[in-house]
Amino acid sequence: MHSLKIFIVEDERIVALDLQNRLARLGHEIIGNFASAGETLERMKTLRPDLVLTDIKLGAGMDGIELARAVREQYGLPVVFATAYSDDQTLARVKASGACGFITKPFTDAELQATIEIGVHEHDLAAKLEQSERQYRRLFDDAPVGYHEIDLMGNLVRVNRAELEMLGYTAAEMIGRPVWEFLRESGPAREMIAGKLSKGKINPRPFETNYLRRDGVSLPVLEKDYSICSGNGEFLGILSTIQDLSLLKEEQAKRMSLEASLRRAEKLESLAAMAGGLAHELNNQLMAVQGNAALALLNQSPDAGEAREYLQNVLTACQRSTMVLKQLLVCAGMDKGEFSPVNLSEIAVDTVASLKELAAGNAKLHLRLEKNLPPINGNAAQLKQLFSILVANSLDAVRGKGGGTGGIIQIETGIVRRHKNGSNGEIILRAGPSAPGRRCYLSVTDNGHGMDAATRSKLFDPFFSTKGVGRGLGLSAALGIVKNHAGDIMVKTASDGGTTVRIVLPCVKTGRK
Numbered sequence: 299m300h301s302l303k304i305f306i307v308e309d310e311r312i313v314a315l316d317l318q319n320r321l322a323r324l325g326h327e328i329i330g331n332f333a334s335a336g337e338t339l340e341r342m343k344t345l346r347p348d349l350v351l352t353d354i355k356l357g358a359g360m361d362g363i364e365l366a367r368a369v370r371e372q373y374g375l376p377v378v379f380a381t382a383y384s385d386d387q388t389l390a391r392v393k394a395s396g397a398c399g400f401i402t403k404p405f406t407d408a409e410l411q412a413t414i415e416i417g418v419h420e421h422d423l424a425a426k427l428e429q430s431e432r433q434y435r436r437l438f439d440d441a442p443v444g445y446h447e448i449d450l451m452g453n454l455v456r457v458n459r460a461e462l463e464m465l466g467y468t469a470a471e472m473i474g475r476p477v478w479e480f481l482r483e484s485g486p487a488r489e490m491i492a493g494k495l496s497k498g499k500i501n502p503r504p505f506e507t508n509y510l511r512r513d514g515v516s517l518p519v520l521e522k523d524y525s526i527c528s529g530n531g532e533f534l535g536i537l538s539t540i541q542d543l544s545l546l547k548e549e550q551a552k553r554m555s556l557e558a559s560l561r562r563a564e565k566l567e568s569l570a571a572m573a574g575g576l577a578h579e580l581n582n583q584l585m586a587v588q589g590n591a592a593l594a595l596l597n598q599s600p601d602a603g604e605a606r607e608y609l610q611n612v613l614t615a616c617q618r619s620t621m622v623l624k625q626l627l628v629c630a631g632m633d634k635g636e637f638s639p640v641n642l643s644e645i646a647v648d649t650v651a652s653l654k655e656l657a658a659g660n661a662k663l664h665l666r667l668e669k670n671l672p673p674i675n676g677n678a679a680q681l682k683q684l685f686s687i688l689v690a691n692s693l694d695a696v697r698g699k700g701g702g703t704g705g706i707i708q709i710e711t712g713i714v715r716r717h718k719n720g721s722n723g724e725i726i727l728r729a730g731p732s733a734p735g736r737r738c739y740l741s742v743t744d745n746g747h748g749m750d751a752a753t754r755s756k757l758f759d760p761f762f763s764t765k766g767v768g769r770g771l772g773l774s775a776a777l778g779i780v781k782n783h784a785g786d787i788m789v790k791t792a793s794d795g796g797t798t799v800r801i802v803l804p805c806v807k808t809g810r811k
Contacts (some may be wrong), residue, residue, distance in 0.1 A: 302414070305345075307338050307352035307365065308380075317351065317380065324411050329734070335360035335368075342373060354381040354388060360502040361583070363388075366395040376421035378413055398424070411650030418800060443518070444540040447526060452491050454474045455535070462543055464519075466512035477538075481518050482508040493538075498533035500525045500730055506543065518543040577623040584623070588616040596737055635680055635782075639673035639806050642681070642711045642740050649685040650709060657689070661744070662697045672805040677689040680779045686777045688742040688799050695746025695797060708743045737806055741800040749791045 304326050308314035309334075318328050329345055332338045336359055338350070350369055366377040378399035379392060383494060392400055399417025402410060444461030448454055458471045465472075465480060474597040482489040488509070494500055504522040511517050519540040526535045589610040598606050646667055657663050697707030714737040763790065780787050784805050791797040 302348040303346075305332065305338060305341075305347040305350045305352075307332050307335065307350060307356065307362065309333045309355075309357045313353075320407050320410060321351070324414075326414075330453060333357075333361070335365035338365060339372075340366060342369070346373070347375065348772065349414065350377045351380055351414075352377060354379055354383050354392075363391045363395045363397075364599070366392075366397045370396040374425070378416055378417045379759050380410070385791075402524070444542075445537065446472075446477065446540075446792060447535055447537050448477050448491070448495075450533075451493055452478065452488070452495060460596050461540060463509075464517060464540070465509060471490045471512075480509055482510050484792065494523065494536060498525070500536060509540065517724045518547050542745045581623045582719050583620055584616050587612060588620075591616065597754060616757060635677040639679050640676045640678050640681065641671055641673050642669040642738055643669070643671045644682045645678060646685060647710055647739065649689075650680045653689050657693060657707070660693050661690075661707050662727065664706060664708045666708060666710040666712075668738075671711060671713065672736055674783070674803045676783050676803070680782065684776050684801070685740070685742075686780045687773060692742055692744035692746065692797070693798075695744050695748075696716045697746075704745075708741075710739075710741045710743070712739055713737070713805075714739050717737055736805040738805055739800055739802045741798055743796070743798040745796050748795045748797055 299631040304321055306314055306321070306328060308317060313331070314331050318331055321328055325446075329347055330338070330341055335352075335356055338352075343602070346511055350366070352362040352365055355360055356365070360368070362379060362381070369375050369377055373773070376399070377395070378396045378401065379397055380401050380403065381388075382403045384402045388399075397417075397423040399413045402411040408757075415526060430639050442460060443584075444464050445456070445458040446454055446461055454473050454475055454477050457467075457469055461474070462469060467480075476488070478484045478487040478491055485748070500523045500737065502522060502524060504520050507519060507521050509517045509519055520543055521540045522537075523536055524537045526537050527533055534649070578630070591609050595606060595609040597615070599611065648667065651664065654663060689709065692707045696707065777787065780801055780803075785801055785803040788800045
């Protein structure tokens with residue numbers, strides 16, 4: 299063993315000199331020989347020994363055991379007792395002091411050297427163990443994922459900082475409680491954890507589960523369990539890591555919603571192409587029927603009343619069919635019409651004036667229209683039809699809400715201040731990436747019965763209705779109008795009530811002077 303710098307603390311001068319001579323013969327350097335604990339601590343401010351060798355009884359003031367505790371706490375140095383006292387009470391105090399060695403007088407030089415070597419070695423091991431524990435504790439607490447340990451009863455014995463932040467608890471609120479109390483399905487979780495603890499073998503395969511935050515919100519996590527064993531292999535409990543999956547779940551839900559919207563758009567695009575082609579073909583046939591019926595009507599004598607009536611019915615039916623085909627062309631986005639700068643708020647005012655009578659007794663119409671709204675490039679007739687379709691659909695939704703007092707329909711226009719995919723509901727139609735420049739919106743919100751997922755998936759299908767088959771092309775025509783205007787449609791609804799249909803349209807680009 300290499301030479302050590304040693305402090306001797308002994309109030310009997312002869313014994314102190316004897317210890318100094320013995321330690322010098324053993325090759326150690328005595329850098330301090332003191333009679334009291336106070337003097338020892340004072341000199342330690344300037345001198346730093348490798349070891350303190352002290353008696354327990356030091357006369358007045360602090361005794362050796364109190365000195366050992368102070369030296370360990372303040373300086374982290376090894377302390378060895380050389381004393382004539384070895385009763386049970388003294389030994390208990392020695393153990394509690396954290397001293398690393400103990401030798402009873404009288405002793406030989408070899409015994410003293412062995413005690414010093416063992417004591418320094420034990421101190422070094424304890425210091426390394428303490429450092430290792432600090433590093434483990436730091437890694438445990440500062441890990442980017444949640445960690446917790448449970449004992450054989452399923453009670454939490456350790457929880458790291460990341461998990462506490464995930465769940466919103468303090469350590470005092472979690473430690474000592476069964477881990478299943480923090481899981482959403484506590485009953486099945488208790489059985490599963492009890493089964494793992496009884497078998498003593500843990501499958502390290504990760505699995506998904508749901509914890510409960512302190513505020514009651516469910517937190518989806520990816521959990522992985524590991525066995526905690528003693529040095530001889532005895533099973534002591536389970537260490538679990540949990541990784542927050544809430545953001546991943548949200549992204550998956552958004553991706554699924556976008557994929558569903560894409561599939562819906564592709565389906566509607568196919569239906570629109572078929573409807574447009576069918577409308578063109580049928581329109582040609584109707585023109586032939588209408589032309590021939592008109593010629594036949596001209597060739598009838600004025601007294602051929604019954605025949606003229608039949609021909610007039612044919613012409614009326616052709617005109618009605620032509621209107622349906624025109625709606626089909628609108629649905630297909632093939633009836634563009636003439637476009638010019640128009641103001642959505644003005645369109646809303648003009649349309650609502652004709653809808654008030656229809657709404658009377660069914661709902662109250664509330665307007666929230668942006669003043670000085672920038673114009674969009676649009677077809678006024680189609681946009682009025684769009685407003686009418688959306689309001690009529692909301693009127694159907696609010697029927698049964700207590701007559702004119704319960705149903706409320708809010709019509710709103712404005713400038714899109716911040717445009718995010720899906721921020722205002724489920725995207726039904728997207729014209730493409732948002733071009734630079736301002737965008738206006740119009741929205742119709744009702745407090746009706748809302749829609750479930752099955753209804754939402756068919757909302758804009760031609761001739762689909764929750765009130766019977768073949769009721770019309772209203773919302774399909776609305777989709778075609780929005781498509782004509784290179785806009786987006788977003789729907790926010792729930793089966794327990796309320797629906798908002800929001801249309802976003804590009805504003806007219808204005809050049810800078």
